[in-house]
């Protein structure tokens with residue numbers, strides 16, 4: 001079947017009708033977006049001669065995606081999160097806004113309300129016996145390069161099974177395990193002890209991995225640690241660091257890896273280093289300084305307000 005009806009007045013009128021453009025009520029922005037997306041999809045159906053069977057397979061897929069709460073996982077997998085970041089970077093470039101530490105995607109697994117600590121926190125509760133101890137620290141600087149005391153460093157990461165507290169299907173983790181908010185000290189420093197996380201993959205039988213299989217792509221992420229960093233007079237930074245040496249560092253299904261976000265991981269095995277950290281076993285050390293960007297005309301012009309879990 002190769003009928004070409006998309007450009008007919010009948011179909012174009014129908015698109016306006018279905019998008020509510022002939023109605024006075026509703027939300028104009030929603031109408032604008034729906035009209036565009038519907039138009040693009042109608043055209044795709046026609047151009048690619050999408051069959052009814054293919055269309056209904058797509059509808060069933062969306063139902064599976066929602067039922068498994070994986071829309072927030074498919075989103076980075078298809079590169080939408082990275083594309084939004086690319087657009088924000090381009091906006092900054094056009095406005096001459098300097099970014100210090102690069103932004104990268106938030107991911108769907110942040111939880112608001114983590115315990116707050118001053119300067120230093122222990123993130124893990126010691127229950128993950130597979131975990132190599134990790135000491136990570138650095139200085140948070142403002143746009144002028146000066147250390148920022150009182151900056152808020154929110155950090156969250158997975159355990160060695162690749163699971164996050166509050167989203168752990170095994171139910172093994174306590175609330176807020178491997179999640180803390182650390183306030184930088186008078187020298188702008190933050191520091192934490194935790195374990196080196198492992199990478200993770202999409203649920204193997206889920207709809208996200210199902211689509212990735214159709215695309216011939218894997219659904220795995222390298223090991224990484226997430227951050228939100230906020231301070232007065234600065235824009236909120238959303239970023240992640242990758243664990244150096246992970247084989248997938250530059251092959252992330254969620255496209256979060258960026259130049260400047262893979263700090264070296266140094267293995268500390270000598271007694272003096274261990275003693276200095278109060279540890280009795282070898283550990284990994286990561287030093288990562290963070291530089292924030294200034295407000296633009298007094299506001300955070302790129303703050304992202306998205307639905308997030310709070311506990």
Ligand code: FE
Nearest residue numbers: 107109224226
């Ligand atoms: Fe993550």
